[in-house]
Amino acid sequence: MIKQIVQEIEQALSRQSGHDSATQSNHEFILSELKAKLKEIAPLSKLEGTQRELNSALSKYPKLLEKSFNPDISKAYRNIDFDIHTVNQIIADHFYREGQFILGDCFVDESREPEAAAKKSPFLEMYQILEAMRSQNLEPALQWAATNQEKLEQNGSDIELKLHRLQFVEILQKRSLDEALKYARAFLAPFAASHIAEIQKLMACLLWAGRLDSSPYAELLSPMNWDKLAEELTQQFCHLIGQSYESPLSVTIAAGVQGLPTLLKLMNVMTGKKKEWQSMKQLPVPVDLDTEFQFHSIFVCPVSRDQASEENPPMLLSCGHVLCKQSITKLSKNNSTRPFKCPYCPSEVEAGRCRQLYL
Numbered sequence: 001m002i003k004q005i006v007q008e009i010e011q012a013l014s015r016q017s018g019h020d021s022a023t024q025s026n027h028e029f030i031l032s033e034l035k036a037k038l039k040e041i042a043p044l045s046k047l048e049g050t051q052r053e054l055n056s057a058l059s060k061y062p063k064l065l066e067k068s069f070n071p072d073i074s075k076a077y078r079n080i081d082f083d084i085h086t087v088n089q090i091i092a093d094h095f096y097r098e099g100q101f102i103l104g105d106c107f108v109d110e111s112r113e114p115e116a117a118a119k120k121s122p123f124l125e126m127y128q129i130l131e132a133m134r135s136q137n138l139e140p141a142l143q144w145a146a147t148n149q150e151k152l153e154q155n156g157s158d159i160e161l162k163l164h165r166l167q168f169v170e171i172l173q174k175r176s177l178d179e180a181l182k183y184a185r186a187f188l189a190p191f192a193a194s195h196i197a198e199i200q201k202l203m204a205c206l207l208w209a210g211r212l213d214s215s216p217y218a219e220l221l222s223p224m225n226w227d228k229l230a231e232e233l234t235q236q237f238c239h240l241i242g243q244s245y246e247s248p249l250s251v252t253i254a255a256g257v258q259g260l261p262t263l264l265k266l267m268n269v270m271t272g273k274k275k276e277w278q279s280m281k282q283l284p285v286p287v288d289l290d291t292e293f294q295f296h297s298i299f300v301c302p303v304s305r306d307q308a309s310e311e312n313p314p315m316l317l318s319c320g321h322v323l324c325k326q327s328i329t330k331l332s333k334n335n336s337t338r339p340f341k342c343p344y345c346p347s348e349v350e351a352g353r354c355r356q357l358y359l
Contacts, residue, residue, distance in 0.1 A: 008037050076263035078280075085113065092116035094249040096123040122241045126234065133230050138167050141233060148240055157236050161191045161198065162229055168202055169212070169220045177209040251293070259287040299357075303327040303343055315354040319347035328354055 012034040088111045095104030096119050108117045129140045145152065145160040152159060164187045172180035184202065192199045201217065208215035219225075235245045244251075266285055270276065299308040301324035308314045312326045321344045323331075328351050331340045336352035 005038060008034060073260060073264065075267040076260060088113045089116045090249050093119050093243075094247045096120045097243070097247050099123070099127050119243075122237075126237045129233065129237075130230055133226060133233075136170070136226075138163055138170075142167065144233075144237075151240055152236060155236070155239060158195070159229070159232055159236055161188075161195055162232070164188055164191075165198070165202060165220075166225060166229060169205070172205060172209055173212050173221065177206060180209065181206065255289055255293045258289055258293070262287050299324075301327050303331075314357045316357050317342055317347075317349045318353050319345050319349055321345065322357065325356075 012030055015030050088107075092104055092108050092111070092113060093116065095101075095107060101120060101124060104120060105117070108114065125144075129144055132138070132140045142160075142163050145163055149160060164183075168180060168183055168188060171183050184206075188199055188202060205212060205215065205217050205220065208217065212218065213221055238245050262285065266283070299314045299322065300306065301308065301312075301314070303323055304327045306312060306324060306326070308324055312324050314322050315325050315328055316322055317328075319342050321342055323343070331343070332338050332351040333340075337350055339348040339350055341348055
């Protein structure tokens with residue numbers, strides 16, 4: 001409709017420009033004709049109706065947003081005594097882990113946590129290696145892998161071989177056959193005993209020197225190999241310095257965001273019970289999180305149906321079955337030497353011989 005209106009206006013303007021010397025009556029006739037056509041195409045009442053519908057929808061939108069997204073998330077807050085020193089360490093560690101070194105230094109200075117700066121050096125080294133890899137330079141990564149060779153082998157990592165493989169392919173494709181062969185003898189030969197199939201594949205690539213992109217081994221030239229190796233190097237680097245691959249702060253916030261709707265619903269139900277909410281050590285309802293946030297198993301006692309906790313840990317009976325500590329206490333009548341029958345087999349066990357399990 002708008003397009004048709006524009007076309008009618010343009011046609012009227014062209015007719016007026018073609019009749020510059022025409023009388024005033026001709027111009028008035030063109031304008032009156034345009035007015036009649038516009039009225040026929042889109043009556044004013046029709047436009048007002050459309051505008052009214054739009055205004056009605058826009059007026060309802062803020063209410064729908066407020067209903068769907070509760071802006072007040074403070075209801076789910078609990079008064080917990082945080083160790084400020086530990087929190088500052090986690091925040092500084094997050095900045096350094098994300099490569100925000102200037103921001104991390106600023107935070108360390110303002111929070112007066114000089115000890116937190118100790119994490120800067122290893123992450124700075126890691127980002128220097130990754131930056132070099134983005135420029136197709138593997139030398140820093142190879143040097144790091146050679147320095148930490150024993151630790152990487154203990155972890156079962158073959159990242160050093162993967163780095164040498166990538167370097168070998170680069171030499172074969174961009175330099176010469178002789179250089180690639182020399183590199184293979186110097187750096188790939190030591191891996192022949194444990195990775196013979198991989199070495200044989202790389203040696204076959206020598207037959208396609210300079211035209212590897214048209215060979216059966218063209219996948220070795222994929223840029224994805226660089227990205228995957230950079231990710232694996234980051235994982236191994238973090239593992240060697242005793243850090244998790246993902247930032248604990250990022251994981252905590254992401255898990256909190258996912259569990260927040262459940263906590264807000266719980267607080268709406270517990271309105272007026274703030275003291276009870278603040279004193280809870282365990283939530284009365286489960287908070288379902290994705291598998292990426294499940295770092296250990298959860299045990300529910302088959303007798304009491306209670307979830308295991310620090311105060312009520314799972315205990316291994318001598319017969320091999322597992323119950324929570326409180327259930328064992330009730331079954332044994334709080335007597336560590338008095339035998340009681342296992343609820344799941346004919347065996348008789350003693351509470352004193354049960355061993356605690358750690359999740």
